[in-house]
Amino acid sequence: KILDGQTVTYGTTPLRVGATCGLGGAPATLAIRPEDVVITRAAGGGCNEVAGVISQVRDMGAYVEFRVACEGLDILGVAAPRDWIGAGLGERAHVRLPVERCQVLAT
Known part of the structure; x- marks a missing residue:
């Protein structure tokens, strides 16, 4: 769900994005x-x-x-073999989604 011009929710976690294209409050897909x-x-x-598994x-x-x-x-x-955490x-892991790489698509 889009919260504002630069924030969406992923489950319960707010995520920053480059822009939401003025779709405030609408359901959306984060790509x-x-x-x-x-x-x-x-x-x-x-x-x-x-965080996840x-x-x-x-x-x-x-x-x-x-x-x-x-x-x-x-x-x-995907990760290069040299960057893989093994x-x-x-197992528990954390993923980071760089703000500048997140795209919001209207659903």
């Missing part, structure tokens, strides 16, 4: 490219960070594809 999702083991305390890990050779279940929804991301299914 971000998988390669822009940053995964860490510990909270960084920064903006747009959501790893629900999928696939080694694709050139990258690792992962899903993190956060507040009832999955966040899909976590497995069921």
Whole structure:
């Protein structure tokens, strides 16, 4: 849901975005490219960070594809092998969604 010109909610977590295109109060979809999702083991305390549990890990050779279940929804991301945190299914993780990479789509 869009809260204001630069804030949406992801479950119960407010997230900052570049702009919401004047769709205040409307249901919306938050979109971000998988390669822009940053995964860490510990909270960084920064903006747009959501905690969750790893629900999928696939080694694709050139990258690792992962899903993190956060507040009832999955966040899909990819990481270069050198950036992968080495976590497995069921482990806790944090994902950060860079503000400048978040796009809001009307639903």
